[in-house]
Amino acid sequence: MTADPSPTNVESTIADSTVKQDPLPNRASNPAPKPDSQTLIKIENFDAYYGDFQAIHSLDIQIPQNKVTAFIGPSGCGKSTLLRWINRMNDTVPSAHANGTLRMGDLDILASTTDAVSLRRQVGIVFQKPNPFPKSIYDNVAFGPRLHMRLTKSELDELVEWSLQKAAVWEEVKDRLKKPALGLSGGQQQRLCIARAIAVGPKVLLMDEPCSALDPSSTLAIEDLMDELRDQYTIVIVTHNMQQASRCSDKTAFFFEGRLVEFGETEQVFTLPKKQQTEDYVSGRFG
Numbered sequence: 132m133t134a135d136p137s138p139t140n141v142e143s144t145i146a147d148s149t150v151k152q153d154p155l156p157n158r159a160s161n162p163a164p165k166p167d168s169q170t171l172i173k174i175e176n177f178d179a180y181y182g183d184f185q186a187i188h189s190l191d192i193q194i195p196q197n198k199v200t201a202f203i204g205p206s207g208c209g210k211s212t213l214l215r216w217i218n219r220m221n222d223t224v225p226s227a228h229a230n231g232t233l234r235m236g237d238l239d240i241l242a243s244t245t246d247a248v249s250l251r252r253q254v255g256i257v258f259q260k261p262n263p264f265p266k267s268i269y270d271n272v273a274f275g276p277r278l279h280m281r282l283t284k285s286e287l288d289e290l291v292e293w294s295l296q297k298a299a300v301w302e303e304v305k306d307r308l309k310k311p312a313l314g315l316s317g318g319q320q321q322r323l324c325i326a327r328a329i330a331v332g333p334k335v336l337l338m339d340e341p342c343s344a345l346d347p348s349s350t351l352a353i354e355d356l357m358d359e360l361r362d363q364y365t366i367v368i369v370t371h372n373m374q375q376a377s378r379c380s381d382k383t384a385f386f387f388e389g390r391l392v393e394f395g396e397t398e399q400v401f402t403l404p405k406k407q408q409t410e411d412y413v414s415g416r417f418g
């Protein structure tokens with residue numbers, strides 16, 4: 132039997148070969164059973180600012196584990212701001228500050244003692260525009276593992292293949308791994324970026340309008356991929372595409388002017404919204 136080269140497995144093998152606990156909690160063939168309602172990210176009384184401008188007001192929301200949660204709402208309502216706080220990307224914006232509770236499991240994301248680099252290893256992000264490094268396809272995926280893990284060449288090869296397979300792009304790139312990533316199509320580049328994100332074994336995948344620069348068939352490929360990945364990762368997607376939110380997500384949060392208007396099961400939010408404002412938005416009457 133071939134060993135599972137998933138990052139969780141490779142790392143736990145290297146870290147301590149005597150550990151007896153299941154080293155493969157993320158593996159598709161052996162998903163850990165999780166109750167439907169388990170919360171991974173807990174946000175309470177959360178305010179976010181750029182200087183004096185308050186972009187998010189008193190937010191309370193719980194992001195469920197191993198589900199796809201969609202953030203929807205008109206431009207400027209704070210969706211990306213929230214996403215960027217979940218993996219502390221806003222550390223790079225000098226005017227950005229926040230208060231309240233933002234936790235992933237036991238980890239206090241906002242605490243100054245929380246290391247943003249190791250947080251980002253657990254919380255990967257995929258942006259609107261695919262942003263592969265100007266390196267080979269192989270080196271893009273190997274970049275994070277080389278930084279964070281000590282792997283042999285063959286372990287790294289296996290992990291790169293595993294990640295590209297998970298991201299449903301392996302068949303298209305397996306014969307050109309040493310070729311520049313920038314030579315791939317936009318849809319392939321985006322799947323490569325997803326492979327790069329999952330290569331380091333994150334718990335969460337944040338996706339900020341991941342399909343808005345893609346054609347319909349690449350969009351479909353990414354949506355299928357989200358469906359594949361939802362069992363193993365907690366996915367949060369920001370999207371302006373209502374069909375996409377209703378097709379792909381389990382839960383939907385509707386924001387307006389920095390406030391959460393409604394959060395619930397996607398089917399309920401789209402078919403039986405509790406708030407008139409939600410109904411007006413999802414039916415295309417504004418925004």
Ligand SMILES: Nc1ncnc2c1ncn2[C@@H]1O[C@H](COP(=O)(O)OP(=O)(O)OP(=O)(O)O)[C@@H](O)[C@H]1O
Binds near residue numbers: 186204224
């Ligand atoms: N770096 C920044 N400096 C100052 N203000 C910012 C910055 N980034 C965002 N904002 C402001 O914060 C508010 C929320 O922006 P954010 O990008 O989170 O909205 P959004 O809902 O993601 O919008 P879109 O759908 O257009 O991407 C907006 O008023 C925006 O102008």
